[in-house]
Amino acid sequence: MQNSFPESFSFHRDDFPADFVFGAATSAYQIEGRQFGGAGSCHWDTFAATPGNVPRGDDGARACDHYHRYAEDLDLVAAAGLDAYRFSASWARVMPRGTGEVNVEGVDFYDRLVDAICERGLQPFLTLYHWELPSPLADRGGWCNADIAAWFADYADVLLARIGDRLHAVAPINEPWCVAWLSHFLGLHAPGLRDIRAATRALHHVLLGHARVLEVVRARGAGAAGAVFNFEYAAPADGSDASARAARFYDGVYNRWFLEAVCHGAYPADVLELLEPHLPDGWQDDLATIAAPLDWIGINYYTRKLIAAAPGRALPAVAETVGDLPQTSMGWEIYPAGLGEFLRRVAAASGGKLPIYVTENGMAGADEVVAGAIDDRARIAYLDAHVAEARRALADGVPLKGYFVWSLLDNYEWACGYDKRFGLVHVDFDSLERRPKRSWYALRDALRPTA
Numbered sequence: 253m254q255n256s257f258p259e260s261f262s263f264h265r266d267d268f269p270a271d272f273v274f275g276a277a278t279s280a281y282q283i284e285g286r287q288f289g290g291a292g293s294c295h296w297d298t299f300a301a302t303p304g305n306v307p308r309g310d311d312g313a314r315a316c317d318h319y320h321r322y323a324e325d326l327d328l329v330a331a332a333g334l335d336a337y338r339f340s341a342s343w344a345r346v347m348p349r350g351t352g353e354v355n356v357e358g359v360d361f362y363d364r365l366v367d368a369i370c371e372r373g374l375q376p377f378l379t380l381y382h383w384e385l386p387s388p389l390a391d392r393g394g395w396c397n398a399d400i401a402a403w404f405a406d407y408a409d410v411l412l413a414r415i416g417d418r419l420h421a422v423a424p425i426n427e428p429w430c431v432a433w434l435s436h437f438l439g440l441h442a443p444g445l446r447d448i449r450a451a452t453r454a455l456h457h458v459l460l461g462h463a464r465v466l467e468v469v470r471a472r473g474a475g476a477a478g479a480v481f482n483f484e485y486a487a488p489a490d491g492s493d494a495s496a497r498a499a500r501f502y503d504g505v506y507n508r509w510f511l512e513a514v515c516h517g518a519y520p521a522d523v524l525e526l527l528e529p530h531l532p533d534g535w536q537d538d539l540a541t542i543a544a545p546l547d548w549i550g551i552n553y554y555t556r557k558l559i560a561a562a563p564g565r566a567l568p569a570v571a572e573t574v575g576d577l578p579q580t581s582m583g584w585e586i587y588p589a590g591l592g593e594f595l596r597r598v599a600a601a602s603g604g605k606l607p608i609y610v611t612e613n614g615m616a617g618a619d620e621v622v623a624g625a626i627d628d629r630a631r632i633a634y635l636d637a638h639v640a641e642a643r644r645a646l647a648d649g650v651p652l653k654g655y656f657v658w659s660l661l662d663n664y665e666w667a668c669g670y671d672k673r674f675g676l677v678h679v680d681f682d683s684l685e686r687r688p689k690r691s692w693y694a695l696r697d698a699l700r701p702t703a
């Protein structure tokens with residue numbers, strides 16, 4: 253099967269502008285090991301402990317033990333010839349109760365980590381929230397509570413006071429759609445709610461929290477202040493009006509809600525028509541804050557969805573159908589053209605000059621160790637096709653400044669536990685041994701400077 257895919261990338265770093273950044277991305281809960289270093293409990297610990305949510309109840313207690321092995325992991329980033337490392341900090345590691353007392357051990361860890369990134373000549377791209385909400389804040393309503401914007405800003409300030417001087421770029425929240433809709437409407441991620449009022453409030457509060465934290469980033473002079481969204485291409489599953497309307501709503505709540513809010517200070521009218529009754533009082537007053545200027549926008553892109561009307565149910569229920577394109581192990585169709593579409597769309601929405609990064613792109617594969625090696629040529633093909641789209645967008649004038657692979661390591665894939673492998677580097681979850689896959693070697697070749 254892997255034999256039908258290429259062994260190497262068709263691009264070389266010389267095909268890109270000299271200042272173009274190649275990087276790899278990870279997140280705290282997925283790799284660090286939450287049980288180490290005095291971190292507090294978070295809502296993913298309890299979501300995973302609730303039967304039926306995650307296979308085997310897998311959680312991030314040990315994960316890849318990056319907490320103790322970060323030096324080895326960063327050596328792999330540097331040895332691949334990458335320029336940047338995108339990582340996140342755990343709120344519960346910095347403030348175990350979410351507010352108040354600071355876990356000095358946790359802040360020390362991020363201080364060491366950032367030093368280690370810089371020592372290897374890598375640019376640190378920090379995300380402040382990649383989904384692990386401290387449990388005491390979940391008890392207080394989490395993202396449904398408007399106070400979260402202030403709690404989030406306090407945590408950001410504590411951490412950035414210590415490490416902000418060495419950061420290249422900061423994003424407050426990874427993938428606000430997942431934080432709000434996936435977790436509070438679809439119920440598939442922590443806290444696992446299925447409630448339209450909770451989801452709508454979370455949709456607003458993630459953006460308010462984003463904006464408050466941007467102010468902290470700027471006040472602390474902590475690198476370029478940006479935002480990272482996961483955008484998903486949505487097309488109608490058939491030619492019916494009902495499917496067209498469902499696909500438009502899907503695009504609205506997934507993509508336009510965030511892009512229009514940060515770029516134009518407005519929520520899309522068609523989505524608002526359905527969700528406005530559930531927004532918190534005075535939501536309009538926050539829009540100017542939410543639209544504060546950004547230094548860059550990050551796009552996380554993986555797949556497309558074909559959307560139909562959900563039988564017997566009105567919007568916002570939609571039915572996701574799967575088309576006939578090849579799929580990754582997540583069951584996600586491979587549709588590189590969607591990345592090009594979003595690069596152009598974001599460039600147009602943000603005025604054509606704002607730096608854009610692909611902050612995540614990658615695939616889960618059935619990666620097996622055979623005779624000590626992992627032949628993941630399907631991943632090389634996936635990444636290559638998406639990088640080709642990025643090059644096309646650059647040629648069309650999109651101000652694309654970098655591309656990050658998700659992920660450096662196989663890791664905790666949330667509601668899929670440890671079953672889905674996205675890494676350039678294989679992790680044996682028993683021994684924790686790291687082994688670069690063929691894609692890591694191929695990337696190293698593509699990035700090697702010409703003599």
Ligand code: IFM
Pocket residue numbers: 279282427482552612658665674
């Ligand atoms: O693993 C996740 C990551 O945490 C956020 N973006 C998508 C990845 C793959 O599902």
